[in-house]
Amino acid sequence: MTDAQAAAPGAASVRPIILDGTSAPTWAADASSRPDEDLLDGLNPQQREAVTYRGQALLIVAGAGSGKTSVLTRRIASLLRNREAWPSQILAITFTNKAAGEMRERVEHLVGDSARGMWISTFHSACVRILRREAEQFGFTKSFTIYDSGDSRALIKRLVKEHEADAFGLTPAATQSRISKLKNELADAESYARTANMSDPAERVFVELFAAYQRELQRANAFDFDDLIGQTVFLFRAFPQVADVYRRRFRHVLVDEYQDTNHAQYALIHELTRPPGASTGSATGGRPLAGSGGMMIFEAPSTGSGTGEEDGASLTVVGDSDQSIYAFRGADIRNISEFEKDYPGATVVLLEQNYRSTQNILSAANAVISHNFDRKDKRLWTDVGEGEKIIGFTGYSQHDEAQFVADEIEALRRAGVDYSQIAVFYRTNSQSRALEEIFIRSALPYKIMGGTKFYERAEIKDALAYLVAVANPADEMAMRRIINRPRRGIGDVTIETIARYAVDQQITFRDALANSSALGVGPKIQAAIAHLDAVLAEASEIMLPASGELAPPTAVADGLQLLLNKSGYYDALRASKDAQDEARIENLDEMVAVAREFARNNPEGTLLDFLTEVALVSDADDLEDASGSVSLMTLHTAKGLEYDAVFVTGVEEDLIPHRISAGEPGGPQEERRLFYVGITRARKRLYLSLAMTRAQFGEVTVAMPSRFLQEIPLELLHWRQSPGDVNSRGGTQSRALNARRGGFGGSGSGSGKRYGDDLVPLARREPTGNLERFANKIPSKVRDNGDMELAPGDRIRHEDFGDGRVDAVTGEGAKRVAHVRFDTAGPKKLLIKIAPISKL
């Protein structure tokens, strides 16, 4: 979004009619001609109310799958269609960038181009936009850097070391999380010091660290994630006239996922929706009127709306306290539960009808969540019918469990369910590995959502640090990161020499490089420094042309390419013998491609825009679609999404509920909500799976079924293989060696309440095998069958599945896939290159 759009009509001088929302909308008498009639099609009465209600404050309590996104987008569309608001007067906050993109798309679909100029973004993105404009007001520049948690951890680590804070038991991680929590409460080092017990030396050191951290951020012209929100609030409070600009501008503020807002975000919303004008009093503005034929007519400024004062923006929040899963990062459920107190006169609309899931899935969800004692009772219902039973499965190991998931996905696929309509959830990111291994072997297309891996790779962080060094020369962290990458023979001693020189001369670290001859370092090192300085200077000419000029769209990509080439970064990787460095080159090429893609999508995008996007949209998956692939993600990432078929894996004690949260106040309840969120993502089919053993950092541990499983009524759940089946004597057989059970093997024998019992039919079991064998049956060494020639009819032997016959071979080269019918394990697809198979 450009500033030109941001400054669309109505920003300060023009104000459209705000309907008096205490009673029925003004067009109610003439329903037939209202321009938003079609927006109400297919909505139930509560949803209609949520779309059409006009007033200062509206809380929409939206149960899972109750159509809240639809309601929210239609509400925005109706404001626009009825000419109650200009696009530029709408601020909609979502939780993720992905959700923001989808909402924008849906609103555009409803109202077309007039959606342009709306702010639909996350809290963080919105605050960046505000801060970039206003940074000069309080000691920053608009080219500030955004520190992600990795960056701030690195900085804190350095400070902890410098302050020798570890002697007081302050680890970098603990310090970082404490600072983050405090910032979420809008505390700073001074205000915290006033309440802290300063006779405790550890407290004193912490306060010192906190203050030093904040100083360093300011010096580097940088904000961390929490600052983006907190400093915006600070800005609004310290400069009311600045705040008023935004208060006048945003007349309709809508916040999704309100149950997951923290105090700082709550305060921000409060500041934004407060009546403007207290500081300047010049509350004037023309008003556009809805004219026939879509013409806008502007009324002369009038004296306000009755009271003589301007109202605050109207606020709409949407949330569901049963889906609050971010307390760990400061989300305060009271924001939603006390909304009516915070906004007297607020109206509440309840959406309880679910349009997503079958009754069986909903009943299970209701049953689980009802175990949370501290909630208002709310029951989701549907009229789509019972649907399939929930399928349970217990694997012998995480790989066995993963194999079940893979097999079942193939079965769904054969039954006509598209891969893109299937998702696999897990509690912790590390669980994805076992699934990935099996999926790769099974040639099952998948996509990991939300894992920020790409941008966390060292080479990508290096590339970004080069860009930051150009964009924000004050950022010493970035400079320190790149100064010896690639190796230039510049070690700690030289770095400290430069840093000292910079302090002495009162210049930045970056500028100190320009005086390499004055540093008193050896000639080789001096030349290396001068070269780096020259490369950075050349790059900034490309990416940051002199004021007035506009950089060409390709500037960022070109500049990055130049930096990587002339710095010697590419050369160093190419010269390396390490096989991994080849992949690093590919990643960097990918990074350049991302920059070019960005230029295509944002022809006017600057280097800063690019860095902002990368910092805030850091998971690349938000940008790509997952069409044709199964989606893998954590339960947290799953919030807000829905799929025809959902697998919730690792439903074990110590995983969900996670062992760390078990002891925390409110922890088990939050974990239950997390499980609830997972369940309610499913439209038609839900699978709950677990493993009896799980390898956690080398060690194999025995896992117990999650307590949450017992909260699901027996009749809703069909165990394909229950925990009891697996625990029974003789039950340590690998599933892979068993005949395919085809949906009747387990026969629902186990129950959620009889784990470990021995009363399970054993007929189909074979007597061999032991637990260790299955604990980790994936060899870590890379296998390469790339050359194996296979043709339909060939007999093969697989390490786990036994003998089978090749039905067909598809794909090319490294991606050749064998379709094999195993004598006992049934049909499988195998990636030939890596499958543990041999020809017979």
Add this chain to the structure above:
DNA sequence: AAACATGGCCTTTTT
């Protein structure tokens, strides 16, 4: 300064 070896720690979830 760089390359290599060892030992400790760990893992919750994310903008």
Add this chain to the structure above:
DNA sequence: GGCCATGTTT
């Protein structure tokens, strides 16, 4: 099982 920090060697 892997990351990171520290220590040792060249």
